[in-house]
Amino acid sequence: MAIRRHDLNQHELIIGGARSGKSALAEKRAAESGLRVIYVATAEIKDAEMARRIEHHRARRPLDWGLVEAPLQLAAALQAHAAKDTCLVVDCLTLWLSNLLFAGQAARQAEANEALDCPLLAGETAALIETLPQLPGRITLVSNEVGWGIVPMHPVSRCFTDEQGRLNQRVAAVCDSVTLVAAGLPLSLK
Numbered sequence: 001m002a003i004r005r006h007d008l009n010q011h012e013l014i015i016g017g018a019r020s021g022k023s024a025l026a027e028k029r030a031a032e033s034g035l036r037v038i039y040v041a042t043a044e045i046k047d048a049e050m051a052r053r054i055e056h057h058r059a060r061r062p063l064d065w066g067l068v069e070a071p072l073q074l075a076a077a078l079q080a081h082a083a084k085d086t087c088l089v090v091d092c093l094t095l096w097l098s099n100l101l102f103a104g105q106a107a108r109q110a111e112a113n114e115a116l117d118c119p120l121l122a123g124e125t126a127a128l129i130e131t132l133p134q135l136p137g138r139i140t141l142v143s144n145e146v147g148w149g150i151v152p153m154h155p156v157s158r159c160f161t162d163e164q165g166r167l168n169q170r171v172a173a174v175c176d177s178v179t180l181v182a183a184g185l186p187l188s189l190k
Contacts, residue, residue: 038088
């Protein structure tokens with residue numbers, strides 16, 4: 001008996017720059033999976049520009065996809081919704097990390113040039129890394145690759161860039177596959 005691809009647990013990280021086509025690729029793969037799809041949104045509407053971005057993403061998703069909002073407790077949301085017959089699309093780790101940095105003390109500590117000691121950030125990222133390999137079904141996580149430019153001048157921006165790079169490495173290590181998207185073109189890294 002042949003094993004169909006969607007019968008296997010599959011966890012994928014899709015990374016790339018801003019407007020590279022990462023989310024579109026994740027959504028395309030989810031739609032093609034043949035599984036029930038739940039979109040796990042990490043963004044929060046804090047201004048009109050972000051509201052427009054979120055609406056753009058909503059408008060292109062099929063109406064039958066579920067939606068879970070997880071701006072901070074991503075591992076718990078994944079545990080609650082992962083299932084053998086389900087594809088979870090997490091969009092995106094970058095906004096989730098930003099939420100964690102500003103909800104806890106990390107951004108303030110970076111601004112004050114203090115050592116980073118943020119239990120919320122450390123706890124939530126550790127929970128994600130520990131939980132992800134144990135989850136059933138298909139999970140696609142979208143994240144920005146932000147470390148290819150110059151070293152940012154502002155301490156909070158440097159802290160964010162460092163933490164994003166570390167998060168991407170840790171998530172990539174526990175995913176079955178990693179895809180880099182540039183100019184809408186996917187390149188398999190793992």
